Amino acid sequence: MCRTARDDRATTPRRPHLPLRPLWLCRVCAGPWPCPVARLGLRREYAHxxxxxxxxxxxxLHDAAxxxxxxxxxxGPDxxxxxxxxxxxxxxxxP
Structure with missing residues (x-):
């Protein structure tokens, strides 16, 4: 019997790593924003x-401060x- 597994990762949209204000934590991974994933996304978005x-x-930075x-x-923040x-x-x- 041949079963085909569906890869949900290909169809599930990824949530953007955006800041949760006023804490300035990532809404997805709860790390300090911009988290590593947000940084990669910003580098890609502003590559040119x-x-x-x-x-x-x-x-x-001004808003976060x-x-x-x-x-x-x-x-206060350093x-x-x-x-x-x-x-x-x-x-x-x-890199």
Missing amino acids: DRIALSIYLCTV ADLYRLNPHD PAALYVRFLGWAALPE
């Missing part, structure tokens, strides 16, 4: 316009850590 990627990331500070004004998280990876050459 790295300047636009930097501008977008500066915008979300404001949101995270509002959540915890006494121990600016250097936010830079590395949101912009530092984008400046590196692609």
Whole structure:
């Protein structure tokens, strides 16, 4: 008897790794956004316009800093850590 297994991965749409605001965690994997999957997606989306990627990331960095500070004004977010998280990876050459 021959059974054909259906590969659900091919037909199931993948959920985008978007930020959950104001926590700035990934909605799918719960890691700090942009998570590795989101970074790959952003690199792919902005492959031909790295300047636009930097501008977008500066915008979300600004929003994240404001949101995270509002959540915890006494121990506000570390600016250097936010830079590395949101912009530092984008400046590196692609692997």
